[in-house]
Amino acid sequence: MFLLFSFLVSADNEADSFMRRNEGTTKFSILSVQPSPVNGNGDQIQIQVNKNISSLVFCRFNNRDFRGKKLEDYLIQCDSPKLREKEVRLFVSEDRLKWTAPYILVIDPLPANKDGFIMLLIVLLVVVILLMSLKSIMFPKKKKAHKKKKKLHNKNVGNQAVHRNNYKPLPDQVL
Structure with a gap:
């Protein structure tokens, strides 16, 4: 049991160190979004990115911008709006000038x-x-x-x- 726990902790630390080493070389991008699929009625989603972010963050769902907040170094929380589409392009930015590459969100229509x-x-x-x-x-x-x-x-x-x-x-x- 202890070996499994130590393996998980070391894997998490390796991922963090990899992100820190490649922070300047890789583009700012979205790694994952939870929950998946996203509720169509609007929901709080957590976005994991590959770059350490400042406290001010913005999320863009198609063409609508929303303010998000930083939970951890690589984790953002945003409130998604009510969405009728089945797929939505999600972008993240720190300054509203440079946006990440689009991340396609799957929407569960009004569950x-x-x-x-x-x-x-x-x-x-x-x-x-x-x-x-x-x-x-x-x-x-x-x-x-x-x-x-x-x-x-x-x-x-x-x-x-x-x-x-x-x-x-x-x-x-x-x-």
């Missing part, structure tokens, strides 16, 4: 809306289920007599009336 849409559907589903359950509790269905039972009842009453009219007393029951 937050997908999550918001799914959450909206879930909330609507829960509300509909609650309303339906409250409706059944607040207004229970009234039980209605079935028509077949009513007809049978009326039929029985009618049959009893017929039997009473046809009733003939036995001779010993005559008054």
